[in-house]
Amino acid sequence: MIHTLLVLLACQLAGEAAARLLGLAVPGPVIGMLLMLGILVALPRFAALARPTAEGILANLSLLFVPAGVGVVGHISTLGTQAVALLVALVVSTVLAIAAGAGAFVLVARLTGAGDD
Amino acid sequence: MTDLTAFWSYLSEGPLLWLALTLLAYAAGDACFRASGRKPYVNTVLVAVAILAMILWVTGTSYGTYFEGAQFVHFLLGPATVSLALPLFDNLGRLRRAALPVAAGLLAGSATAAASAVAIAWGLGVRGEALASLAPKSATAPVAIGIAERIGGAPTLTAVLVILTGIAGAVVATPLLNALRIRDWRARGLAVGVASHGIGTARAFQVNPTAGAFAGLGMALNAVATAFIAPLVLALFL
Numbered sequence: 248m249i250h251t252l253l254v255l256l257a258c259q260l261a262g263e264a265a266a267r268l269l270g271l272a273v274p275g276p277v278i279g280m281l282l283m284l285g286i287l288v289a290l291p292r293f294a295a296l297a298r299p300t301a302e303g304i305l306a307n308l309s310l311l312f313v314p315a316g317v318g319v320v321g322h323i324s325t326l327g328t329q330a331v332a333l334l335v336a337l338v339v340s341t342v343l344a345i346a347a348g349a350g351a352f353v354l355v356a357r358l359t360g361a362g363d364d
Numbered sequence: 365m366t367d368l369t370a371f372w373s374y375l376s377e378g379p380l381l382w383l384a385l386t387l388l389a390y391a392a393g394d395a396c397f398r399a400s401g402r403k404p405y406v407n408t409v410l411v412a413v414a415i416l417a418m419i420l421w422v423t424g425t426s427y428g429t430y431f432e433g434a435q436f437v438h439f440l441l442g443p444a445t446v447s448l449a450l451p452l453f454d455n456l457g458r459l460r461r462a463a464l465p466v467a468a469g470l471l472a473g474s475a476t477a478a479a480s481a482v483a484i485a486w487g488l489g490v491r492g493e494a495l496a497s498l499a500p501k502s503a504t505a506p507v508a509i510g511i512a513e514r515i516g517g518a519p520t521l522t523a524v525l526v527i528l529t530g531i532a533g534a535v536v537a538t539p540l541l542n543a544l545r546i547r548d549w550r551a552r553g554l555a556v557g558v559a560s561h562g563i564g565t566a567r568a569f570q571v572n573p574t575a576g577a578f579a580g581l582g583m584a585l586n587a588v589a590t591a592f593i594a595p596l597v598l599a600l601f602l
Binding site: 252255256258259262272273274275276277279280281282283284286287288294297298300301302304305306308309310311312313314315316317318319320321322323325326327329331332333334335336337338339340341342343344345346347348349350351352353354355356359361 | 386387389390408409410412413416417420427430431434435437438440441442443444445446447448449450451452453454456461462463464465466467468469470471472473474475476477478480481482484485488489490494498501502504505506507510511518520521523524525527528529530531532533536537540541544546548550551552554555556558559560562563565566567569570576582584587588591
C-alpha cells in the first residue's frame with residue numbers, strides 16, 4: 248500500500264511539476280494519470296501490486312467531492328441575479344451533452360464496426 | 365454546561381470532528397442511496413453536502429474551519445485522479461479498438477456542453493463575466509478554473525458551476541441514457557465523463573466498471589478538449 252501511494256504521489260508530483268514548468272493548461276493530476284498509465288504499460292506486473300490501493304481509492308471516489316461541494320453551498324449567492332438562468336443552462340446543457348456524446352459514440356461505433364467484445 | 369461549551373470549542377476548532385462528520389455524512393448519504401433502491405436522484409454527494417451544510421449553518425461554523433478537517437479527504441482527489449490510470453490500463457485494448465467512437469463522443473459531448481450552455485444562458489439574458497464562467501463548466505475543476513481565468517470568467521463562480529454540473533450529470537445520466545435506449549457501457553461512461561467530469565465518473569463507477577473506465581477517459585480527454593473548445597464557443601457570443 249505504501250509503495251502504491253508513493254508511486255501515485257510521485258506521478259502527481261511529476262505531473263504538477265510538468266504542468267508548472269511547461270505552462271500546460273492540463274492539471275498536474277491528469278498528467279500524473281498519463282504517467283501512471285505509462286508505468287503500467289511498461290511494467291504490467293505493477294498493476295497487481297497497485298490494484299488494492301488504487302481500487303480502494305476509486306471505490307470511494309464520490310466521497311472526495313464532498314468537501315468541495317460543501318464549499319459551493321456558501322458560494323451559491325455568487326450566482327447572483329442570474330442564478331435561475333445559469334442553473335437552467337447548466338442542467339439542460341448537461342442533458343444535451345450526455346445525449347450527444349453517447350449518441351455520437353454509438354453511431355460511430357456502428358459505422359466503423361467497433362463493437363465491444 | 366461550561367464544560368460542554370469548552371469541549372465543543374476544543375472539538376470544533378480541530379480537524380478531527382469535521383473529518384469524522386464528513387465521513388459520517390457520506391455514510392448517511394450512501395445509506396439513503398441504498399435505502400431508496402439506488403435511485404439516481406438520491407445522489408450520495410448531494411445528500412452528504414446537504415447534511416454538512418446544515419450542520420455548519422446550525423453550529424455557525426465557517427467553511428474555513430470545516431475545511432481544516434475536510435482537507436484530508438479533499439487532498440485525495442489528486443491521487444484518485446492518478447489512480448484512474450488503472451481502469452484505463454485494464455481497458456486499454458477496448459479503448460484502442462474504440463478510438464474513433466471515443467473521438468466522436470468526445471467532440472460531440474464537449475462541443476454540445478459548452479455551446480448549448482452558453483447559448484441557453486445568453487438567450488436568458490446572461491452576459492459578460494458570468495457567460496465566460498459558464499463555458500468551461502464540464503471540465504474537471506482545476507482545468508475549468510484555469511480556462512475561465514483566461515477567457516474573462518470568475519474562478520469562484522466557475523467552481524460553483526463545475527460542481528453543480530457534476531451533480532446534475534450524476535443525477536440525470538442513468539434515467540436519460542435508459543430513456544435513449546443506449547446500452548453500450550462504453551458510450552454511456554464516456555458521455556458522462558465528458559459532460560460531468562469526476563462526479564459523473566464516480567457515479568459511473570457505481571453503475572458499471574466499464575462505464576467507470578470510459579468515464580475516467582472521457583474526463584481526462586475533455587480536460588484537454590475544453591481548453592480549445594470553450595474559448596471558441598465564447599468568441600461566438602461576445
